[in-house]
Amino acid sequence: MTSATQVAPVSPASPTAGRRAAGFAHLLLGEWTKIRSVRSTIWSLIVLVVVSLGFTALFAALTAANWNGPRAAPRDATILADPVNSILGTGIGLGQLAVCVLGALIMTTEYSTGVIRASLLAVPRRIPMLAAKAVVFAALIFVVGEIVTFGSFFLGSAILHSHVAVSLGQPGVARAVIGTGLALTVLGLFAMAIGALIRHTAGAIATVIGVVLVLPILTGLLPGSWGAHVNAYLPEQAGGLISQAHEQAGNLLTPWQGFGVFCIWTALLLIAAGYLLRRRDA
Amino acid sequence: MIEARDLTKRYGDNTAVDHLSFTVEPGRVTGFLGPNGAGKSTTMRLILGLDRPQSGTATINGRPYRSLTDPLRTVGALLEAKSVHSSRSARNHLLFLAQTQGMPSTRVDEVLDLVGLHAVARKRAGGFSLGMSQRLGIAAAMLGDPQVLLLDEPVNGLDPEGVLWIRNLMKQLASAGKTVFVSSHLMNEMAVTADHLIVIGRGKLIAESSTQEFIARSSDKSVLVRTPDPARLTELILAEGGKVTDGEVAPGEAASSEASKALAVTGLAAPRIGELAASAGVVLHELSPRASLEEAFLELTSGSVEFGTHDPGGQQPGSQQPADEPGHASVAERSAR
Numbered sequence: 176m177t178s179a180t181q182v183a184p185v186s187p188a189s190p191t192a193g194r195r196a197a198g199f200a201h202l203l204l205g206e207w208t209k210i211r212s213v214r215s216t217i218w219s220l221i222v223l224v225v226v227s228l229g230f231t232a233l234f235a236a237l238t239a240a241n242w243n244g245p246r247a248a249p250r251d252a253t254i255l256a257d258p259v260n261s262i263l264g265t266g267i268g269l270g271q272l273a274v275c276v277l278g279a280l281i282m283t284t285e286y287s288t289g290v291i292r293a294s295l296l297a298v299p300r301r302i303p304m305l306a307a308k309a310v311v312f313a314a315l316i317f318v319v320g321e322i323v324t325f326g327s328f329f330l331g332s333a334i335l336h337s338h339v340a341v342s343l344g345q346p347g348v349a350r351a352v353i354g355t356g357l358a359l360t361v362l363g364l365f366a367m368a369i370g371a372l373i374r375h376t377a378g379a380i381a382t383v384i385g386v387v388l389v390l391p392i393l394t395g396l397l398p399g400s401w402g403a404h405v406n407a408y409l410p411e412q413a414g415g416l417i418s419q420a421h422e423q424a425g426n427l428l429t430p431w432q433g434f435g436v437f438c439i440w441t442a443l444l445l446i447a448a449g450y451l452l453r454r455r456d457a
Numbered sequence: 458m459i460e461a462r463d464l465t466k467r468y469g470d471n472t473a474v475d476h477l478s479f480t481v482e483p484g485r486v487t488g489f490l491g492p493n494g495a496g497k498s499t500t501m502r503l504i505l506g507l508d509r510p511q512s513g514t515a516t517i518n519g520r521p522y523r524s525l526t527d528p529l530r531t532v533g534a535l536l537e538a539k540s541v542h543s544s545r546s547a548r549n550h551l552l553f554l555a556q557t558q559g560m561p562s563t564r565v566d567e568v569l570d571l572v573g574l575h576a577v578a579r580k581r582a583g584g585f586s587l588g589m590s591q592r593l594g595i596a597a598a599m600l601g602d603p604q605v606l607l608l609d610e611p612v613n614g615l616d617p618e619g620v621l622w623i624r625n626l627m628k629q630l631a632s633a634g635k636t637v638f639v640s641s642h643l644m645n646e647m648a649v650t651a652d653h654l655i656v657i658g659r660g661k662l663i664a665e666s667s668t669q670e671f672i673a674r675s676s677d678k679s680v681l682v683r684t685p686d687p688a689r690l691t692e693l694i695l696a697e698g699g700k701v702t703d704g705e706v707a708p709g710e711a712a713s714s715e716a717s718k719a720l721a722v723t724g725l726a727a728p729r730i731g732e733l734a735a736s737a738g739v740v741l742h743e744l745s746p747r748a749s750l751e752e753a754f755l756e757l758t759s760g761s762v763e764f765g766t767h768d769p770g771g772q773q774p775g776s777q778q779p780a781d782e783p784g785h786a787s788v789a790e791r792s793a794r
Contacts, residue, residue, distance in 0.1 A: 212549035289540035
């Protein structure tokens with residue numbers, strides 16, 4: 176026997192980098208099966224698409240019908256100043272609540288149904304399990320989110336076409352449209368992290384919606400310039416800046432800085448969720 | 458092989474598992490027995506890495522569960538019946554588990570066949586009966602053809618046919634050299650299933666022995682007799698040198714009715730009691746020899762019942778039988794006689 180024919184035995188107990196990568200691919204596949212096989216995913220995404228496009232069309236149509244109408248001047252001025260932000264801010268502003276709900280549900284239903292035990296028995300390493308779920312969910316929301324934002328943009332700009340001309344080629348517009356889809360993705364992860372921390376559906380959804388809708392109103396009541404400064408760094412407020420094609424006077428952050436702040440909030444919550452997932456009993 | 462060393466788990470002030478150590482050997486069915494709330498499920502969750510113990514270690518084939526790669530290929534576990542998303546199909550539930558282990562989807566169909574759920578594989582699991590959910594849980598446990606199985610109350614909610622099926626499955630797996638660790642709060646069920654018993658109460662180890670030893674130690678060889686004429690029969694038995702006590706201690710059964718009274722007879726075999734009754738013309742409604750394992754078990758764990766009912770007239774053994782499983786209990790009892 177020559178040494179060339181000898182094959183070194185590969186110990187299955189020492190996973191190589193290749194094995195780890197294959198392992199993570201398996202986790203992604205499993206999480207994809209999980210997410211696509213429940214009705215709440217389908218329904219939430221349908222609500223996201225229908226509400227976003229529906230309200231964008233409604234807003235644009237009402238605006239176009241009342242253009243130059245009585246008392247419409249301030250609104251018309253706002254739209255002329257940043258038509259993209261106006262188009263993306265209405266329908267998607269409502270549709271994003273579906274992303275909040277789905278993000279929270281994706282974690283909390285694991286607990287309410289007991290699937291978390293099956294999941295953790297199959298994947299006892301908590302961090303890869305959470306990471307796989309986050310990657311699959313983010314990819315799904317990114318794809319659907321970009322479809323919704325581009326759809327809303329084209330729909331809204333087509334309806335408002337005779338009053339304001341807006342196209343993807345104008346400065347800041349492509350960034351605002353693509354960025355809004357990105358912000359939806361981060362919002363989904365933000366909601367997912369809160370779902371992982373709170374573990375109860377009602378509590379998690381209430382918290383996410385509270386942070387997105389209620390908190391900015393409360394911090395707006397703070398005295399002096401406090402309100403503006405605190406508000407600028409709130410997750411949803413900061414993340415929303417990316418939807419502005421033209422930076423508004425008084426913005427404390429640029430669109431990408433705002434998006435970065437939103438990402439940092441989300442990353443911190445995901446890290447906390449991962450830490451607690453390791454520590455807490457399932 | 459499963460090894461628990463000095464496991465302790467507290468939830469607030471309540472100590473669910475208290476310095477528990479034991480070893481579960483391969484090649485036999487090991488019954489994990491204890492009253493409700495004794496800490497059986499918690500112990501299993503600790504072994505499976507779902508809960509973290511305050512102290513102690515649990516290993517499977519020498520490794521903690523959380524360090525296993527593709528753990529379903531090593532360990533199969535059935536915990537509470539419902540751990541499936543109600544709107545997910547049985548097949549998709551098993552499919553995601555298989556995918557995380559890098560197993561092909563053909564394995565999913567194999568285990569669906571094994572547990573007899575093929576016809577409903579694409580139905581929403583939310584509509585499953587308790588028995589079907591239990592079968593789905595067993596399918597999940599068998600997915601990776603594991604060397605070690607942990608089953609928490611697997612016969613819960615199953616019909617007699619299902620109980621028999623699980624019993625045979627566990628015996629087959631054990632005889633194939635696998636480690637089978639199965640919990641129950643029913644002594645009689647364990648008596649016919651397990652080769653070895655680990656008995657706990659209030660989180661502490663109470664007894665560990667082979668089932669045979671346990672039975673030999675526990676049986677008091679009494680005979681239960683039911684007759685409408687207890688006075689005459691008692692006279693006859695005492696004359697033959699037997700002893701008679703009230704039969705009220707029989708667990709899970711009505712002690713006496715209007716028409717007949719139950720007597721526990723020791724010192725005489727059942728055939729002799731029958732002959733005596735026949736010769737004197739005394740009518741018998743029942744004549745059954747008992748290996749009163751359930752009683753022995755209750756006696757063993759009576760100091761350690763977490764949720765015992767306190768009857769002013771004394772300990773009520775029947776309270777250990779869950780009221781919602783009459784069919785199951787009677788199957789187990791019958792088979793133990």
